[in-house]
Amino acid sequence: MSKLWGGRFTKQTDKLVEEFTASIGFDQKLAVDDIRGSLAHVKMLGACGIIPQEDADKIREGLLSILADVRAGRLEYAVENEDIHMNIEKYLIERIGPVGGKLHTGRSRNDQVATDMHLYLRREVKQIIALLADVMQALVDTADAHLDVVIPGYTHLQRAQPVLLAHHLLAYVGMFSRDAERLQDALKRIDILPLGAGALAGTTFPIDRQLVAKELGFARIYENSMDAVSDRDFILEFLSDASILMMHLTRFCEELVMWSSTEFGFVELDDAYCTGSSIMPQKKNPDVAELIRGKSGRVYGNLFGLLTVLKSLPLAYNKDLQEDKEGMFDTVETLRGSLALLAGMIRTMEVRKERLQQVVKEDFSNATDLADYLVRKNMPFRQAHEVIGKLVLYCISNRKFLTDLSMDEYKQHSELFESDVYQVIDIRTVVDARNVLGGTAGPQVRQALERAKGQITSLGQWVEQALEGEI
Template sequence: MSKLWGGRFTKPTDQLVEEYTASIGFDQRLAEDDLRGSIAHVKMLGACGILPLEDVEKIVAGLQLLQQKLAEGQLTFDVAHEDVHMNMEKHLLDLIGPVGGKLHTGRSRNDQVALDMHLYLRRQVKEIIRLLAVLQDACLSMAKSHIDVIIPGYTHLQRAQPVLFSHHMMAYFWMFGRDVERLQDLVKRIDILPLGAGALAGTTFPIDRTRVAKELGFARIYENSMDAVSDRDFILEFLANAAILMMHMSRMCEELVMWCSTEFGFVELDDAYCTGSSIMPQKKNPDVAELVRGKTGRVYGNLLGLLTVLKSLPLAYNKDLQEDKEGMFDTVDTLQGALQLMAGMIGTMTVRKERLQTVVKQDFSNATDLADYLVRKGLPFRQAHEVIGKLVLYCIQNGKFLADLALDEYKQLSPLFDADCMDVINIRTVVDARNVLGGTATPQVLAAIEKAAVLLKQTNEWIEEQREM
């Protein structure tokens, strides 16, 4: 089969070379963006007088017909045509004849593929932000509806201090909020037009890059043609942001896996997000949470893979850059799938309030409050810390918790204890005593929920604005 670039070659490409170098197996998902970019490019060629308007109209009509066929699933892709660009151009030539060959005037596959990826990733990142907002909303709704529930808080996976379950859920809301901010900022680096850079040095045709940027909704244009065709920073930044986001979801999933175990029993995941065992009929496995946790590794790998590809590439375009796509596509798919599942899993889980009411009374997480109690009585904190440490040891040795002790047992360790110390160690009192900005006290968490609702509304407004652009 004759190649569209085969003029200087005297023999056909080896079949194995064709298969090894072809990217159509994965870059065909850029077809929508490739056609959109081609339409903008050829319209500009007509407006600049580079192509006759009648040719432009015929080419645009052909490209629009290809868009329709693509949407209907009628386009086929052939490895012999290497990549999405050559496949689209071949389809166009088959539709409208030799005039279709004029489409490639003033551009190269190098700036063409860069454009496609900018268009594709800009669209996908905005969708990821939308899905993140849905997950944040699920966290926020869970926090609102469980404001009265207290849960053990941990450090080193050891009971530390009790916190509101809502406070715990809001920690993830703010984590995901930083992910939203990073991705919104990333859009600025994606939103740059590379088309017009040609192979690496620009083009001899009097093109209007500003017109194409406006047609495709780009905020800026690359200032340097060599940078335009070789830049993959925007993909690296996406992969880095994706790795952080997956890490956040993985941390949440780890807690869900623990929380729904018999040993914890804090929550129960909805049946729709669990699976059973092939041999043990009693099992209800948190497979979705485990897979999100596991797929974090592949997203990390995609980031490291592209960093390694780029680390020693000279300017400008090199075939190595073909390796930028599969990891990007995989990360987009992994993120979007995980975000949708996470939102559903969080939004439908059951919090086992009765279990938690019992659990939070069966530890020494109120010990710090007793130390603070002695400090308020005038004892230096380090001495108060030692007294309460001995008190906890006494409880452990006698099979008791702090609330089980009589006042005279307290006074054996310090005469500063009085009857009011029992009020201090009440779990609800312990939680609401932390009434500082960012603390777990009910008024602070309610204020945080209100603030979060405002920020989520702003994110959703940004999402709507982006749809209109």
């Protein structure tokens, strides 16, 4: 089979070289974006008089027929045609004749593929933000439904201070909100048009890049042709943001794995998001949470892989850049699957309230409030810290908790203790005592919940507007 670029060559490409250099096995994901970019390009060629308008119209009709086949899954791709661009161009020429060869006037595969990836990533990032907003909504809904539930708060994975479950869940809403902001900001670098840069130096044809940018909805145009075709910082930024997002997902999934264990027993994950053991009939494994946690490794790897590809790469285009796509595609698919599954897992999990009511009474997480109690009675904090430390040691030695101690036992450690101490160390009092902005007290958490709802509403409106007009 003759190549569209084969005029300079006297030999056929080695079969192994074809297989090694071909990207059609993965860049076919760009088919819709490639055709969309070509439709804008040919419209411009006709409008600028670079090719006859009747040829532009014929090419447009051919591209639309191929687009219909792509969407219906009817198009077959050939390795011999190397990539998505050459496959579509071959189909176009077969359908409308030699005039199809005019489509590539004034452009190169270098600026064409860069445009395809900008289009693809712009659309997919918006979809990912939409999925992220849904996870945030699931967290807010769960928090809203369990405003009265107290759980142990941890530092160093040791019981520290009690917090509202809603407060704990809203911590992740805060993280995911910043993830959404990062992705929204990344769109500023994604929303730039490379088409018109040619192979590296521009084109001799009088093209109208602004017309193409308007047709494709790009906010800006690359001002340097070499920059346009050779850099992939917009993908790196996405992969970096995706890695941070996956890190946040792993933290929450790790807690779901722990919380659903027998040792914790805080929540029960729905059967639909768990699997069993092939040998142990009693097992219910949190596989979805574990896999989301595990898949962070591939996303991190995709980031470092592309960083390595770009390291020391001279201007302008090099074949190395073909390695920019698979990691990007994989990261997009990993995020989409992880976010969709996590939202469902959150919505269907059961919070075991009775277990939590019991658990929060079986530790010394109210010890700090006991120290503060003495401080309010004019004891220096360091002295109060020592008194309560010894009191906790006494409890451990006598297999008691602070709420089990008699007033005589309290008086043995400090005469400042009075009967009101029992109210001070009640778990609900301990929680509600943190009534400062960002604290876990009920009034503060309710206000934070309302703020989160407002954020999600605004984010949802942004997503709806951002996706308007995208294919």
